[in-house]
Amino acid sequence: xxxxxxxxxxxxxxxxxxxxxxxxxxxxxxxxxxxxxxxxxxxxxxxxxxxxxxxxxxxxxxxxxxxxxxxxxxxxxxxxxxxxxxxxxxxxxxxxxxxxxxxxxxxxxxxxxxxxxxxxxxxxxxxxxxxxxxxxxxxxxxxxxxxxxxxxxxxxxxxxxxxxxxxxxxxxxxxxxxxxxxxxxxxxxxxxxxxxxxxxxxxxxxxxxxxxxxxxxxxxxxxxxxxxxxxxxxxxxxxxxxxxxxxxxxxxxxxxxxxxxxxxxxxxxxxxxxxxxxxxxxxxxxxxxxxxxxxxxxxxxxxxxxxxxxxxxxxxxxxxxxxxxxxxxxxxxxxxxxxxxxxxxxxxxxx
Amino acid sequence: xxxxxxxxxxxxxxxxxxxxxxxxxxxxxxxxxxxxxxxxxxxxxxxxxxxxxxxxxxxxxxxxxxxxxxxxxxxxxxxxxxxxxxxxxxxxxxxxxxxxxxxxxxxxxxxxxxxxxxxxxxxxxxxxxxxxxxxxxxxxxxxxxxxxxxxxxxxxxxxxxxxxxxxxxxxxxxxxxxxxxxxxxxxxxxxxxxxxxxxxxxxxxxxxxxxxxxxxxxxxxxxxxxxxxxxxxxxxxxxxxxxxxxxxxxxxxxxxxxxxxxxxxxxxxxxxxxxxxxxxxxxxxxxxxxxxxxxxxxxxxxxxx
Numbered sequence: 001x002x003x004x005x006x007x008x009x010x011x012x013x014x015x016x017x018x019x020x021x022x023x024x025x026x027x028x029x030x031x032x033x034x035x036x037x038x039x040x041x042x043x044x045x046x047x048x049x050x051x052x053x054x055x056x057x058x059x060x061x062x063x064x065x066x067x068x069x070x071x072x073x074x075x076x077x078x079x080x081x082x083x084x085x086x087x088x089x090x091x092x093x094x095x096x097x098x099x100x101x102x103x104x105x106x107x108x109x110x111x112x113x114x115x116x117x118x119x120x121x122x123x124x125x126x127x128x129x130x131x132x133x134x135x136x137x138x139x140x141x142x143x144x145x146x147x148x149x150x151x152x153x154x155x156x157x158x159x160x161x162x163x164x165x166x167x168x169x170x171x172x173x174x175x176x177x178x179x180x181x182x183x184x185x186x187x188x189x190x191x192x193x194x195x196x197x198x199x200x201x202x203x204x205x206x207x208x209x210x211x212x213x214x215x216x217x218x219x220x221x222x223x224x225x226x227x228x229x230x231x232x233x234x235x236x237x238x239x240x241x242x243x244x245x246x247x248x249x250x251x252x253x254x255x256x257x258x259x260x261x262x263x264x265x266x267x268x269x270x271x272x273x274x275x276x277x278x279x280x281x282x283x284x285x286x287x288x289x290x291x292x293x294x295x296x297x298x299x300x301x302x303x304x305x306x307x308x309x310x311x312x313x314x315x316x317x318x319x320x321x322x323x324x325x326x327x328x329x330x331x332x333x334x335x336x337x338x339x340x341x342x343x344x345x346x347x348x349x350x351x
Numbered sequence: 352x353x354x355x356x357x358x359x360x361x362x363x364x365x366x367x368x369x370x371x372x373x374x375x376x377x378x379x380x381x382x383x384x385x386x387x388x389x390x391x392x393x394x395x396x397x398x399x400x401x402x403x404x405x406x407x408x409x410x411x412x413x414x415x416x417x418x419x420x421x422x423x424x425x426x427x428x429x430x431x432x433x434x435x436x437x438x439x440x441x442x443x444x445x446x447x448x449x450x451x452x453x454x455x456x457x458x459x460x461x462x463x464x465x466x467x468x469x470x471x472x473x474x475x476x477x478x479x480x481x482x483x484x485x486x487x488x489x490x491x492x493x494x495x496x497x498x499x500x501x502x503x504x505x506x507x508x509x510x511x512x513x514x515x516x517x518x519x520x521x522x523x524x525x526x527x528x529x530x531x532x533x534x535x536x537x538x539x540x541x542x543x544x545x546x547x548x549x550x551x552x553x554x555x556x557x558x559x560x561x562x563x564x565x566x567x568x569x570x571x572x573x574x575x576x577x578x579x580x581x582x583x584x585x586x587x588x589x590x591x592x593x594x595x596x597x598x599x600x601x602x603x604x605x606x607x608x609x610x611x612x613x614x615x616x617x618x619x620x621x622x623x624x625x626x627x628x629x630x631x632x633x634x635x636x637x638x639x640x641x642x643x644x645x646x647x648x649x650x651x652x653x654x655x656x
Contacts, residue, residue: 212626216576350621
């Protein structure tokens, strides 16, 4: 675990260090009484009220060019829009989540955000202990009517596009997705991809695996290899760092492509990453922060569908044929307008 | 299940088993001498990291593995200093080192490589052994591997021979069973334990290096993902015997490779059960086989003259 201060936190620290220097050199100019206690109060850039303090709990490293990087995007957005003091902790083991929530709550943060549905249990537990702290979990369905809220996207809307793209690109007629763990939102993710693939080609053979660990690239590599051994030639993932294992498996094979997720990262493996599904929870976090700032916070769950002003749902690359790219954008329009209704299926395997 | 399925399953299993086996052999040697390494995971992680760092700096796979050994040795040295010099509890030192290595490697990665965590490095190449590699089912798995995996396979009988048939092995066992008696016979227990710990660090470093320099070709934070603990358990389930550790590691890896494929084929079973299957099968199978499961008497007990 490596706690990171947001930029504003650094600024505050820097300002305090500077004021300390000032006090040290200007010895004969008597400092105003209680300058030490004044300094932190005057340092925050936002005028007037007490500065909003927000903490994020991330499951992996923000260097992942994926889900955790979108967590950092959310942190930056909150900082920019509300001048908030935003901190995050990376690579929080879900087993320790309650402790991390509790530490932030003890430190007086106004809003603590669990970045990922695996951080639901700790929020539920700690929200009861700290009535004055607000908790928000993304990709989750939890809420308690007061200080615990969550939001989710209709992830199947986005995944449908990835699945459609995979089926259109496949030459063997076999495609697959390697995921980390199965809970309702990740099940909706994987099943949404499946439905998109089947929509594009009803005869497609669909393979799916949960490795049990979003971060383990070795397990993901083996899962991808197992799919490639079954003739899959287009793969998709719902992983964090594990994705690099899938990309490596594709690179070691012949003619296997990968559709990655979250942020355009095709430059990391331009030979196999054919496109990236453009999705993020970051933009929607502002809705909840806005509520909090305006005193309209509600402890409810919300689910945001694919907006019609989202921009291209998949990123274009040199590997991606233009006609297929155009086709995806048309399908995206139909999904956003409701012309294609994507069903949300939260079934995990064996249920 | 056709032949192809089995052959590919075994290829995956041996790939998964290699890093576990090397680390388990190291831990076995160390525990025989009475030193337990909860930080086996940290040793592997350090090796995985320094191996990739070495490969990036030198572009040479042999030097990269030397760097991996260095990473494992560094963690071993810290453990030895804490336990042998400052008489720290071995378990506590091990847990602390795991956290330290995870934090340090992640920090070094981000500070050295910035956002480009996936920089690919040279990987150790596979060498197919003529004729043997063409044996149906097992040929590709056993005889189309890289040199490190071959050495790991040879390491099993070698470790057995070393522990059971050489004066050094006797000294190791004496240091782990009755350190006072060993000392009275002129064996320098501290030196023997340092040696055992160093061997463990070096081997765990190679095991971690095999993970990144063998299969992946890159490092990610916490890339070992608990494999050090599995190797640690394999020593116990293997009853502190080299072939026992091999059996535990192979069983675990075969079932792990199988469960991944079972999911791919759409077995209508909750995936959590499949992911847990390698652990369950290994525990059940080897617990049933256990006749005399006794750790070295002085395991984890620091020796004071």
